[in-house]
Amino acid sequence: GAVVSQHPSRVICKSGTSVKIECRSLDFQATTMFWYRQFPKQSLMLMATSNEGSKATYEQGVEKDKFLINHASLTLSTLTVTSAHPEDSSFYICSAESASGRANKFSYEQYFGPGTRLTVT
Amino acid sequence: KQEVTQIPAALSVPEGENLVLNCSFTDSAIYNLQWFRQDPGKGLTSLLLIQSSQREQTSGRLNASLDKSSGRSTLYIAASQPGDSATYLCAVYQGAQKLVFGQGTRLTINP
Numbered sequence: 001g002a003v004v005s006q007h008p009s010r011v012i013c014k015s016g017t018s019v020k021i022e023c024r025s026l027d028f029q030a031t032t033m034f035w036y037r038q039f040p041k042q043s044l045m046l047m048a049t050s051n052e053g054s055k056a057t058y059e060q061g062v063e064k065d066k067f068l069i070n071h072a073s074l075t076l077s078t079l080t081v082t083s084a085h086p087e088d089s090s091f092y093i094c095s096a097e098s099a100s101g102r103a104n105k106f107s108y109e110q111y112f113g114p115g116t117r118l119t120v121t
Numbered sequence: 122k123q124e125v126t127q128i129p130a131a132l133s134v135p136e137g138e139n140l141v142l143n144c145s146f147t148d149s150a151i152y153n154l155q156w157f158r159q160d161p162g163k164g165l166t167s168l169l170l171i172q173s174s175q176r177e178q179t180s181g182r183l184n185a186s187l188d189k190s191s192g193r194s195t196l197y198i199a200a201s202q203p204g205d206s207a208t209y210l211c212a213v214y215q216g217a218q219k220l221v222f223g224q225g226t227r228l229t230i231n232p
Contacts (some may be wrong), residue, residue, distance in 0.1 A: 006164075032218060043210065043222040044165075093164055097218065109153070110220060114164035 004096050006113035021079045021116045023094030029074035030096035038091040084120040092116045123148045123215045127223035135231050142196040142226045144211030149189045152214040156185050156196050159208045201230045
């Protein structure tokens with residue numbers, strides 16, 4: 001249970017174009033999804049938190065007009081990198097929190113997708 | 122601001138050894154702490170989740186402990202195997218939903 005998928009797993013795009021990454025919770029409903037970025041040999045950094053049906057909350061330093069997040073349903077969130085540049089090349093990982101998984105206030109847990117490798121040329 | 126530090130940054134040991142990975146965090150007001158494994162170029166695999174009210178969790182050859190008051194957690198791996206080679210990440214749940222990650226420990230188990 002608690003499987004999260006991402007598509008595509010790898011994408012190469014030209015500078016100036018936009019690319020969309022999908023994150024899906026396959027066997028549970030996710031009220032909240034999270035997007036992380038990981039640069040080579042570095043740890044994961046939270047980019048934004050999205051709740052189904054509402055606007056995403058972005059972390060400090062993350063451009064909301066560049067990284068568009070849509071959480072249109074309880075099983076799908078998308079991240080669109082607009083006007084991509086080589087410095088946007090990174091490993092993007094999403095996670096999802098189960099709507100029913102919060103049995104008590106101590107039981108928060110995020111389930112992670114396999115990641116998407118974005119290369120901007 | 123919560124900071125998570127993992128020591129050592131890299132570790133190389135012969136197969137069969139028991140080993141300990143360390144994680145420390147600056148703000149003890151956390152909900153849960155989670156240990157992950159990440160293989161090169163891959164996503165995260167959850168290993169153990171320790172709730173704030175717990176002191177340890179065990180899964181197979183893995184044992185994770187949590188001492189909130191001192192801001193420390195350890196991941197103990199017994200009888201290490203070459204397949205355990207990976208980067209191990211420690212992360213704390215700050216404010217219920219926000220996960221703050223450490224930089225990871227890159228573990229190599231030599232046959």
